[in-house]
Amino acid sequence: MPARLSAARSRGRHVRFLLLMAGLASTGHALAQGPACRVLTEEHGLWPLPGCEVVDGAPRIAADVLPDLPYDADGLAAVYAADSFHYVTRAGRTQAVLTWDSGPDYVEEGLLRGRIGPRVGYFTPALEQAFPATFDFAWPFADGIAQVCEGCRPGTPDGEGHTPMEGGHWFHINRQGIRVPEPPTP
Numbered sequence: 466m467p468a469r470l471s472a473a474r475s476r477g478r479h480v481r482f483l484l485l486m487a488g489l490a491s492t493g494h495a496l497a498q499g500p501a502c503r504v505l506t507e508e509h510g511l512w513p514l515p516g517c518e519v520v521d522g523a524p525r526i527a528a529d530v531l532p533d534l535p536y537d538a539d540g541l542a543a544v545y546a547a548d549s550f551h552y553v554t555r556a557g558r559t560q561a562v563l564t565w566d567s568g569p570d571y572v573e574e575g576l577l578r579g580r581i582g583p584r585v586g587y588f589t590p591a592l593e594q595a596f597p598a599t600f601d602f603a604w605p606f607a608d609g610i611a612q613v614c615e616g617c618r619p620g621t622p623d624g625e626g627h628t629p630m631e632g633g634h635w636f637h638i639n640r641q642g643i644r645v646p647e648p649p650t651p
Contacts, residue, residue, distance in 0.1 A: 522549075552577070
């Protein structure tokens with residue numbers, strides 16, 4: 466075998482080896498990043514969700530995947546994407562929601578708390594905004610009233626990961642977003 470051919474084969478093997486190693490390294494990096502979206506299931510917790518991509522910070526789920534999502538009694542499926550929980554309707558409408566008890570916010574008295582940029586608003590299970598007001602933080606509704614704040618900021622998380630809201634002006638609203646007097650303490 467001529468020396469030139471042998472050297473060319475040797476370089477070819479070396480190049481193939483380097484390409485293989487580069488491919489494996491990039492595959493490992495891509496796998497380490499994990500899927501773009503994960504669906505919350507009762508059986509498995511957060512589970513990879515094929516057919517989902519993140520677009521402008523929100524999950525976009527393929528139409529053929531939507532019917533198979535695990536919807537709750539309110540017709541919502543919980544998806545984790547872009548470092549936040551989102552609710553998804555059967556029609557594919559999505560809304561970023563607050564994380565509460567290591568999962569998406571609950572529907573309380575027919576409303577849930579959702580993110581509008583850095584602020585919090587209230588939404589129906591159809592993911593329509595209940596009223597136009599938004600707040601720096603908002604508690605769930607109880608007996609038709611919710612406590613909200615303007616100007617409050619996250620404090621230092623405790624040992625269990627709970628972050629208190631500190632400062633600001635706290636007040637109460639009704640289900641139409643109108644300020645109401647503080648309810649009597651039982």
